[in-house]
Amino acid sequence: MDILKIILIAYGILCILIGLFKLPLVWQMKKLQVMKKMLKGDRNLQIFIIVWGSIIGAIGILIK
Structure with missing residues (x-):
């Protein structure tokens, strides 16, 4: 369970960083371009992405 906790917290932090700083390497991926169309805007x-990262990070913190 400790490994899952660490992975979820790290993934949450990574998502928050990507959402805040819009890292070009990740932000220009085709998958995110499709999601941008689905969500109607950048x-x-x-x-x-920021909300998703926050939720995943919180789940990682709350897991015992």
Whole structure:
């Protein structure tokens, strides 16, 4: 369970960093371009990624 906890926290932090700083290497991936169309904008995708990272990080912290 400790490994899962560490992975979830690291993934959450990574998502938050990608959402905040819009890292070009990741932000220009085709998968994110499709999600940008689905969420109708760059800003909405950024908010989605930050919220997703926050939720995953919180789950990682709460796991015992």
